[in-house]
Amino acid sequence: MTVRSSVQALILRERHVLVVVKRDAQGELYVLPGGGQEFGETLEQAVARECREEIGARVRVEGLLTVREFISGHHPTSSEPPGVHVVNHVFACTLLEEPRPGHAGDPDQEGVRWLPLEALPRLRFFPRRLAELLARGLEIPSYLGDVN
Known part of the structure; x- marks a missing residue:
């Protein structure tokens, strides 16, 4: 088992967050x-490269x-296979140009959308x-923990 380092961009505008839309057997997810x-x-x-893509x-x-x-083994309802361990770094980002709503950079991506x-x-x-903290306007801690 290896640990994977990943990044995400938190892009906010007028109480909306920019998300990537994906789909699985249960429907849309963000x-x-x-x-x-x-x-x-x-x-x-x-994170800059991933946003471009x-x-x-x-x-x-x-x-x-x-x-x-x-850590997938700690989340039995996750669709991820056992043995997945990701350390995810979430960065605040500001758009320098408008995103393309129909853009799909990954095969499992349907597009991008602003969600309230x-x-x-x-x-x-x-x-x-993170959804709960953003919705309530609460401070985001420096470490979220092992969460799905």
Whole structure:
């Protein structure tokens, strides 16, 4: 088993968050733009690249907001296979250009969408803990823990 380093971009505008739309057997689900860090790439470079790929837009990386872990064996309802351990770095980002709504940078991606923060807990937005904090306007801790 290996630990994977990944990044995500938290992009907010007028009480909305920019998400990547995906679909699985249960229907639509929403995640922040992001993905795996590549060898030789800084975390900031990784989040900027992932935004170009997934939302079709350049961003300014403002700073690290929080770190989240995901260990699949601790979350039996997850669709991830056993043995997955991801350390996810979530960065605050600002758009430098508008995202492309129909853009699909990954094969399992259907597009991008702005979602109202207050709706996040009712939607399949991951990580769930971040959805709750954003919806309530609460401070995001520097470490979210091992959450799905």
